[in-house]
């Protein structure tokens with residue numbers, strides 16, 4: 001199975017950015033632990049602070065990846081374009097958030113991703129990504 005992880009704006013600063021909310025690990029460190037735990041999965045990782053580049057990446061991997069784990073960060077709450085990109089590709093998208101956006105400011109309660117995502121994992125710290133991967137392994 002191959003899984004594409006896409007992170008949006010400011011997630012390149014994980015480890016430094018508001019560690020009380022987002023934790024103290026960098027994503028690169030965390031990704032190493034995911035690769036170690038899920039040896040049968042091939043992961044590719046992309047991060048951008050730029051909305052159009054996230055859309056380009058969804059189009060690039062969205063016809064070949066088995067799944068996309070997407071944390072669109074602040075664009076979650078604003079981007080019709082990212083929502084449309086998800087609708088345009090074949091790969092199912094799992095929406096991921098580190099923090100529980102519903103326990104935060106009102107502007108974080110709206111998501112343009114949730115209506116077009118296969119599922120949503122939210123609020124479990126950086127392990128939201130791991131729970132996202134586990135959800136893909138479950139056979140229904």
Ligand code: DQA
Pocket residue numbers: 009010011071072073074075076096097098099100101108
């Ligand atoms: C986030 C939540 C967003 O509201 C915020 O803009 C982020 C990160 C999360 O993972 O908790 O940058 O997507």
